[in-house]
Amino acid sequence: MNNLSNRRILLIDDTPSIHEDFRKILSPQAQQNADLDLMEAALFGSEVKRASTAFELDSAYGGQEGLSKLCEALKNDRPYSLAFVDMRMPEGWDGAQTIEHLWKEDPRLQVVVCTAYSDYSWEELLDRLLAHDRLLILKKPFDNIEIQQMANTLTTKWEMTERAQMQMSHLEQMVEQWTQQFKMASDALQRETDERKQLEDQLVQSEKLASLGQMAAGVAHEINNPIGFISSNLGTLSSYFNHLQEMLDAYRRAEEAIGSTERLERLKSLRERIELDFLMEDIPLLIKESKEGIDRVGQIVKDLKDFSRVDASQQWQWANLRHGIDSTLNIVANELKYKADVVKEYQDLPEIECLPSQINQVIMNLIVNAAQSMGPERGTITLRNGIEGESVWLEVADTGSGIAPESLQKIFDPFFTTKPIGQGTGLGLSLSYGIVKKHRGDISVRSEVGVGTTFRVQLPVRQMLLNG
Numbered sequence: 001m002n003n004l005s006n007r008r009i010l011l012i013d014d015t016p017s018i019h020e021d022f023r024k025i026l027s028p029q030a031q032q033n034a035d036l037d038l039m040e041a042a043l044f045g046s047e048v049k050r051a052s053t054a055f056e057l058d059s060a061y062g063g064q065e066g067l068s069k070l071c072e073a074l075k076n077d078r079p080y081s082l083a084f085v086d087m088r089m090p091e092g093w094d095g096a097q098t099i100e101h102l103w104k105e106d107p108r109l110q111v112v113v114c115t116a117y118s119d120y121s122w123e124e125l126l127d128r129l130l131a132h133d134r135l136l137i138l139k140k141p142f143d144n145i146e147i148q149q150m151a152n153t154l155t156t157k158w159e160m161t162e163r164a165q166m167q168m169s170h171l172e173q174m175v176e177q178w179t180q181q182f183k184m185a186s187d188a189l190q191r192e193t194d195e196r197k198q199l200e201d202q203l204v205q206s207e208k209l210a211s212l213g214q215m216a217a218g219v220a221h222e223i224n225n226p227i228g229f230i231s232s233n234l235g236t237l238s239s240y241f242n243h244l245q246e247m248l249d250a251y252r253r254a255e256e257a258i259g260s261t262e263r264l265e266r267l268k269s270l271r272e273r274i275e276l277d278f279l280m281e282d283i284p285l286l287i288k289e290s291k292e293g294i295d296r297v298g299q300i301v302k303d304l305k306d307f308s309r310v311d312a313s314q315q316w317q318w319a320n321l322r323h324g325i326d327s328t329l330n331i332v333a334n335e336l337k338y339k340a341d342v343v344k345e346y347q348d349l350p351e352i353e354c355l356p357s358q359i360n361q362v363i364m365n366l367i368v369n370a371a372q373s374m375g376p377e378r379g380t381i382t383l384r385n386g387i388e389g390e391s392v393w394l395e396v397a398d399t400g401s402g403i404a405p406e407s408l409q410k411i412f413d414p415f416f417t418t419k420p421i422g423q424g425t426g427l428g429l430s431l432s433y434g435i436v437k438k439h440r441g442d443i444s445v446r447s448e449v450g451v452g453t454t455f456r457v458q459l460p461v462r463q464m465l466l467n468g
Contacts, residue, residue: 006081006162007055007155008073012066012098013086013114019059022084025144026055026151055151063093067101074106081158082151084138087115099129108161109134110154116140223297231294238287245280316463319356321349321392325383328363336367336381339374340398345384349392353463354439362432362443366396366455369429373400373453391441393458402449411445439463 011022058073058080060066066083073079083102087095099111111134113125122137129135136150258264271277329342336342370381379399386393403411412433436443439459447453 006079006158008078008080008082009055009057009151009155010060010066010069010073010080010083011057012060012063012083012089014061014089014091015086016061018086018114019061022147023057023059025147027057028054055155062089062091063095063098063101066098067105070102070109071105079106080109081155082110082112084112084114084147087113096125096128099135103129103134108158110158111135112150112154113137114140114142227294227298231291231298234287234291234294238284238291241283241287248276248280316353316355318351318353319359320351321359321385321394321459322346324356324360325363325385325394328360328367332364332367332371335371338378339371340379340381343380343382345382347386349385349387350461352392352459352461354459355435358435359439359459362435362457363394363396365429365432366457369455370396370398370400370453373398373402375401379452388458390462391458391460393456395454395456397452397454399452402451403445403447403453404449408445408447412443 009026011019013019058069060069066085070080070083083099085095085098085102089095089098093101095113095115099113102109102111113135115137116139125137126135136154138146138150255264255267258267329336367381367383373379381399382395382397384395384397412429433443436457436459440463441457441459443455443457445453445455
């Protein structure tokens with residue numbers, strides 16, 4: 001029913017004369033009313049009254065018939081706004097039963113109970129029907145004006161209730177739309193906040209790498225000088241010892257010319273006391289190990305510089321991926337040595353165009369994560385690489401605890417971590433994902449709980465039109 005104006009009334013009463021009375025009151029002949037209005041205007045010199053809208057009255061002589069008419073009206077989208085219901089109807093339902101059935105089908109219906117006497121008190125009726133706001137009582141006999149006032153008031157109330165319901169529905173729709181828009185804006189704001197946080201973390205990480213590179217450059221400058229002269233001194237010392245060894249061999253041969261048995265015994269005793277034979281064997285080894293240690297320190301400093309590449313100023317350049325892997329392994333050697341053995345399954349690779357320090361950071365994150373996934377038993381980390389078309393790939397596979405399926409799809413989300421509280425920020429893989437995507441590459445993961453995890457990074461050999 002599109003028009004909110006509703007003057008449709010249903011009368012349910014088993015007495016035919018009551019229906020005639022209601023029809024005369026609520027639906028008088030329009031022409032008769034018009035003639036009376038013209039006569040009144042002529043006699044008193046007043047304006048002709050505007051004809052009021054007549055009520056549309058339908059009759060039913062029992063509760064079941066009334067319910068049938070109400071259902072038919074609802075089906076045709078022409079509901080009744082008001083029903084006058086007689087309380088005592090000997091055949092079929094009484095008024096209370098009838099009203100219960102009517103309201104079950106149409107809770108909006110306004111109802112007037114018409115009764116001279118009833119089997120229920122008014123309080124009992126209200127308690128039974130539980131609808132104080134939609135129920136009025138009309139005592140028989142009644143005045144015409146009472147019926148007209150009730151009809152006008154209750155049909156107007158029905159219209160106002162429908163209008164309020166429409167307004168409420170409209171408001172609910174608006175609130176729902178606003179809520180949805182607010183949620184979308186909130187989600188967008190959250191995404192922007194997360195992206196901003198991720199960018200800030202990347203910036204912090206880049207600044208850390210830059211600081212690490214600057215520190216490495218400074219450390220290298222400070223350490224390389226003492227490394228140089230220590231290495232040089234060890235070389236000289238090795239040469240000196242060789243000369244001393246020649247001299248000691250000559251002395252030993254000269255002992256045969258000494259005729260004094262006493263002196264020979266004293267020399268033998270001295271050699272045994274200072275363990276000369278042991279010193280002759282151990283000193284070259286100490287010098288050799290010291291030189292290897294100095295070389296190791298030099299290599300670590302070099303790897304640290306290669307890892308951070310601060311001198312590259314974040315410029316795209318051609319780099320050897322295997323060199324980056326090995327440099328990173330040197331940096332994280334302490335993280336690995338008690339947890340896993342490293343197996344290298346390398347293939348020859350072309351150099352790739354990249355930001356080396358960022359690629360090294362991805363490799364470090366994957367290797368450290370692999371090491372940290374190990375349980376109490378020592379595990380294995382396998383590094384593989386290869387070439388596929390115009391791309392190269394790297395895999396870091398571990399025999400650790402694996403990742404649960406429900407966590408696998410969120411593994412690259414910012415701040416998501418499977419590590420205990422305080423042992424991970426949840427940014428390592430997210431930053432790695434961003435770096436790989438920045439290189440127009442791809443990073444994927446496959447895992448099985450209790451078996452292990454494999455991360456695969458694929459990178460293009462050449463970055464096309466990076467600055468275009």
